[in-house]
Amino acid sequence: MxxxxxxxxxxxxxxxxxxxxxxxxxxxxxxxxxxxxxxxxxxxxxxxxxxxxxxxxxxxxxxxxxxxxxxxxxxxxxxxxxxxxxxxxxxxxxxxxxxxxxxxxxxxxxxxxxxxxxxxxxxxxxxxxxxxxxxxxxxxxxxxxxxxxxxxxxxxxxxxxxxxxxxxxxxxxxLDTLSEREFRAGYAEVAKYGLIDDPDFFAFLEANWREVFAGGPARGHAIAVSCRSKAAIVARDERETGDRALLNLGHTFGHALEAATGYSSARLVHGEAIAIGMVLAHDFSVRMNLMGPEDAVRVRRHFETVGLPTRLDQVPGGLPDADGLMTLIAQDKKVARGALTFILSRGVGRSFIARDVPPEAVRHFLAGELGAA
Amino acid sequence: MxxxxxxxxxxxxxxxxxxxxxxxxxxxxxxxxxxxxxxxxxxxxxxxxxxxxxxxxxxxxxxxxxxxxxxxxxxxxxxxxxxxxxxxxxxxxxxxxxxxxxxxxxxxxxxxxxxxxxxxxxxxxxxxxxxxxxxxxxxxxxxxxxxxxxxxxxxxxxxxxxxxxxxxxxxxxxLDTLSEREFRAGYAEVAKYGLIDDPDFFAFLEANWREVFAGGPARGHAIAVSCRSKAAIVARDERETGDRALLNLGHTFGHALEAATGYSSARLVHGEAIAIGMVLAHDFSVRMNLMGPEDAVRVRRHFETVGLPTRLDQVPGGLPDADGLMTLIAQDKKVARGALTFILSRGVGRSFIARDVPPEAVRHFLAGELGAA
Structure with a gap:
């Protein structure tokens, strides 16, 4: 070895x-x-x-x-x-x-x-x-x-x-054989571990993302930190009855976007979908008065800097309206008794599981995002 | 209730x-x-x-x-x-x-x-x-x-x-709505629990099988004893890495017969297949000098008495030759590293897991059974 x-x-x-x-x-x-x-x-x-x-x-x-x-x-x-x-x-x-x-x-x-x-x-x-x-x-x-x-x-x-x-x-x-786009998409999941509960790791990525993309020790470090983070969460909650849901940060919005684009990788790959999803989750958290706008801006900026999509109007080929996206969200399996479970945030590295998020609030937020697009 | x-x-x-x-x-x-x-x-x-x-x-x-x-x-x-x-x-x-x-x-x-x-x-x-x-x-x-x-x-x-x-x-x-044939087929699995490790239960069935078929307390008793027996074995070995294999008494032969008849219930239902399979397992155990012929005769007689098939020539539509049956046995999932695992017996209620049963011995036995048919 x-x-x-x-x-x-x-x-x-x-x-x-x-x-x-x-x-x-x-x-x-x-x-x-x-x-x-x-x-x-x-x-x-x-x-x-x-x-x-x-x-x-x-x-x-x-x-x-x-x-x-x-x-x-x-x-x-x-x-x-x-x-x-x-x-x-x-x-x-x-x-x-x-x-x-x-x-x-x-x-x-x-x-x-x-x-x-x-x-x-x-x-x-x-x-x-x-x-x-x-x-x-x-x-x-x-x-x-x-x-x-x-x-x-x-x-x-x-x-x-x-x-x-x-x-x-x-x-x-x-990973050297991956296209730039594929690597970037995976990077969205790396950054996710910082956003969930490791603000120092997110700061490390803000400072060193170029080295992670280039390869070498920074890349190995980022992968090891990510795996350790995921391993810890999975060990606490193998079957996603609790904490493991944190790993879905950005995924409720992201899955709906993937479904809306017919899982067409030409239009949107998973990592791109959840990059947009994570930005939306933070913006929605701001809208819900859970956090100030500064950290949401920081999340959006970092994803923009590395070249990931962050807005709904960056999805090629258009999207359904807010009701259409809500239907896709409701069909996602992270649904319990009709109420929506979302991963929201109180700031970078301070994500939490929000149960009973009012679907109306999500719909209004999405309508605004789509209108802004 | x-x-x-x-x-x-x-x-x-x-x-x-x-x-x-x-x-x-x-x-x-x-x-x-x-x-x-x-x-x-x-x-x-x-x-x-x-x-x-x-x-x-x-x-x-x-x-x-x-x-x-x-x-x-x-x-x-x-x-x-x-x-x-x-x-x-x-x-x-x-x-x-x-x-x-x-x-x-x-x-x-x-x-x-x-x-x-x-x-x-x-x-x-x-x-x-x-x-x-x-x-x-x-x-x-x-x-x-x-x-x-x-x-x-x-x-x-x-x-x-x-x-x-x-x-x-x-x-x-x-169960009153079942056909006689369906009930009899299920009865083969009931009798199996006696044959595995409960000679008293097998003796009870020999004496009371008519009451079990008729319904009432004897039937309830037979079902409860069967469930308790299966529950005990499953509790010991949920994933069949050991003892649970005992439940496959008669099933290695039985599955081969079901495959050979194309899973056609007109020709053979599961219970009938394992009835023949259990009789074969006991006869094969006699052939392997594991038990005397008396208990094998007892098993065959009881199944004959209740009207279950016990011989290969009772399978309508004919069967493949011994090599054909061996191929089907080898494809059954109870195979480990190419060796055959069989449930064999030392007498009524004395079944055990035999690993490394020589395929040649099984083939010779089947050829004899088919020839006798």
């Missing part, structure tokens, strides 16, 4: 596991896998693009460590988080005679991870699972914490299971 | 629940539901036949207790344990805006229970779940223990989750 690899433990009793973070770790994936799953076969799930980019290196690493591996390649993009692709991968997994003790290995971003985690959770009522996230978003968010799922016509991630991985291998070097 | 209702607790820590058993309990389903899930809505899943037979009574009981309920009706039969019907029910569940705190209520036999339990396990990453089993098989087996799933072309129950119900309501009176 590279000398400077960092291990972030996720403490979940008998479901505990490590996130291993470091530059160049893909070359060590075989031995890292073997150390955790001494006898398992590996069923790699990846998409066409990532197969071209990273599969040969991973297969070489598995071969060197004596891990029997084969690959199931899915089409790239959010549209693969569908019943159709889910059924296809499940069928190939069973047809390939993978057993409960074998591992589904997700080599990819959030789409590959969410889909193949769901597959791992249901084939033979649960197989082993290893995440090798290749996007920044997946490294700091979707690969950690056990949420898996697919989209249905009513919304995103409405079908899935909690299925914890046995190991997460985050090679920070593979 | 009827005065003579019996509660069998299933002890699984925070996932513990009760099986309530009694004659006429369907009329109390609303209050029983409310006591466990005070605020939940009920999404009843049932099939066309059962909807005709029992849905009005259940809806009346829910209405009386102020439980908001609606029904999703699926086609009857094993073919509903498919990806297609699964996707359909999931879609209706989400379209009906059921939330995490709402309950999927399975009103039906094993098919309805397995399918809707899987739906409950994955919609919004897990909803509440209530089982109202209407077949003997479901009351003593499939509704207890949290196994859910659907079939795929490679085999039965290969896709699913462990998802424990919050309540099981077993109305022993509804």
């Amino acid at each position: 590279t000398a400077d690899a960092v291990r972030v433990p996720v403490s979940l009793g008998e479901r505990s596991y490590d996130i291993v973070i470091g530059d160049g770790l893909l070359a060590d994936a075989g031995s890292l896998f073997r150390a955790v799953l001494p006898k398992a076969r590996a069923a790699i799930v990846t998409d066409v693009n990532l197969a071209n980019r990273h599969l040969p290196a991973l297969e070489k690493a598995f071969l060197a460590a004596g891990v029997e591996a084969s690959a199931i390649v899915i089409p790239p993009g959010e549209s693969s988080k569908s019943f159709e692709v889910f059924e296809l991968v499940v069928d190939q997994m069973i047809g390939g005679r993978y057993e409960r003790g074998d591992a589904v290995v997700a080599l990819g971003g959030g789409v590959v991870g969410d889909l193949s985690g769901f597959v791992a959770g249901v084939v033979r009522r649960g197989m082993r699972f290893v995440q090798i996230p290749t996007s920044l978003l997946a490294q700091v968010d979707s690969s950690v914490g056990g949420k898996t799922g697919i989209n249905v016509r009513h919304g995103k991630n409405l079908v899935g299971v909690f299925h914890q991985p046995d190991l997460v291998i985050a090679d920070t070097g593979v | 009827t005065a003579d209702a019996v509660r069998v607790p299933v002890s699984l820590g925070e996932r513990s629940y009760d099986i309530v058993i009694g004659d006429g309990l369907l009329a109390d389903a609303g209050s029983l539901f409310r006591a466990v899930l005070p605020k939940a809505r009920a999404a009843i899943v049932t099939d066309v036949n059962l909807a005709n037979r029992h849905l009005p009574a259940l809806e009346k009981a829910f209405l009386a207790a102020g439980v908001e309920a609606s029904a999703i009706v699926i086609p009857p039969g094993e073919s509903s344990k498919s990806f297609e019907v699964f996707e359909l029910v999931v879609d209706q569940m989400i379209g009906g805006r059921y939330e995490r705190g709402d309950a999927v209520v399975a009103l039906g036999g094993g098919v309805v229970g397995d399918l809707s339990g899987f739906v409950a396990g994955v919609v919004r990453r897990g909803m509440r779940f209530v089982q109202i089993p209407t077949s003997l098989l479901a009351q003593v087996d499939s509704s207890v223990g949290g196994k859910t799933g659907i079939n795929v072309r490679h085999g039965k129950n290969l896709v699913g989750v462990f998802h424990q119900p919050d309540l099981v309501i077993a109305d022993t009176g509804v």
Whole structure:
């Protein structure tokens, strides 16, 4: 393993596991896998693009460590988080005679991870699972914490299971192959951890975001801080009955925007949606007299500075009206008994779970934002 | 509740629940539901036949207790344990805006229970779940223990989750509406609990099976003993990493027979398949010098007496040869690293888990059984 690899433990009793973070770790994936799953076969799930980019290196690493591996390649993009692709991968997994003790290995971003985690959770009522996230978003968010799922016509991630991985291998070097837009989108989730409860980390990012984008120690540090932050929240509340909802900062608005744009990555990717969502959450918090405008301005400025969208009129192709967005918000799964649960804020790093947010207040706020656009 | 209702607790820590058993309990389903899930809505899943037979009574009981309920009706039969019907029910569940705190209520036999339990396990990453089993098989087996799933072309129950119900309501009176064949098939699972580790219960059944079939206290007793037996095993080993495999007595052979007959209930239903499977398991145990022939004869005689099939030549439409059956056995999910795990026996009530059973011995045995047919 590279000398400077960092291990972030996720403490979940008998479901505990490590996130291993470091530059160049893909070359060590075989031995890292073997150390955790001494006898398992590996069923790699990846998409066409990532197969071209990273599969040969991973297969070489598995071969060197004596891990029997084969690959199931899915089409790239959010549209693969569908019943159709889910059924296809499940069928190939069973047809390939993978057993409960074998591992589904997700080599990819959030789409590959969410889909193949769901597959791992249901084939033979649960197989082993290893995440090798290749996007920044997946490294700091979707690969950690056990949420898996697919989209249905009513919304995103409405079908899935909690299925914890046995190991997460985050090679920070593979992020060099991301487009600027993809990296930026993932960065929105990094900044989120500062905004939730770590104002010092947000200040660090304001000062050092260029270094995080460039790579090297600042990037590794930002990823490790993010994973530690998420691991702590997940350890407190694995199944999102309480605190874990904090991770949804910006996501209620964000999911509605993703649904409104038909999950078209040409129009809006997840990180962009939640960047706008986080800015809206802070602006809405100001409107609700929960915080002064200064910190909301700071949030908007930082996202603008790094090049993330922050306003509704930056969503290409237009949006539904406020009522239309409210319908999408109501259909999001973070709904309890008809009342809206939002993550609001009292300032940078002071987010909290607000239950019973009056839908009318949200609708008025959105109507104003759309009118201003 | 009827005065003579019996509660069998299933002890699984925070996932513990009760099986309530009694004659006429369907009329109390609303209050029983409310006591466990005070605020939940009920999404009843049932099939066309059962909807005709029992849905009005259940809806009346829910209405009386102020439980908001609606029904999703699926086609009857094993073919509903498919990806297609699964996707359909999931879609209706989400379209009906059921939330995490709402309950999927399975009103039906094993098919309805397995399918809707899987739906409950994955919609919004897990909803509440209530089982109202209407077949003997479901009351003593499939509704207890949290196994859910659907079939795929490679085999039965290969896709699913462990998802424990919050309540099981077993109305022993509804079993009067079963056909003789259906009741007999369920009885095979009742007898299984005697064969696993309760020789006294098997002797009770040999002496009182007519009363169990007729209804009344003997039937209630047999169901309660069966549920207690299953609950004890599940409490010891929820996820089948050990003892729970005992419940598969007769199932390795049985599943192969079901697969070989295309899951056609016209040819063979689950209980009939495992009746033959249990007889084969005891005969094979004799062949392996694990027990004398007397107890195997006793098992075969009792199943013959109640009218269950006990021989391969009783499977209508013929069977594959021994190699064909071995392929089906190998594809069953109770396979670990290529070795066969069988539940074998040292006598009535003395079953045990045999790992590393030589496939050759099984193949020779089956070839003999098929040749004798």
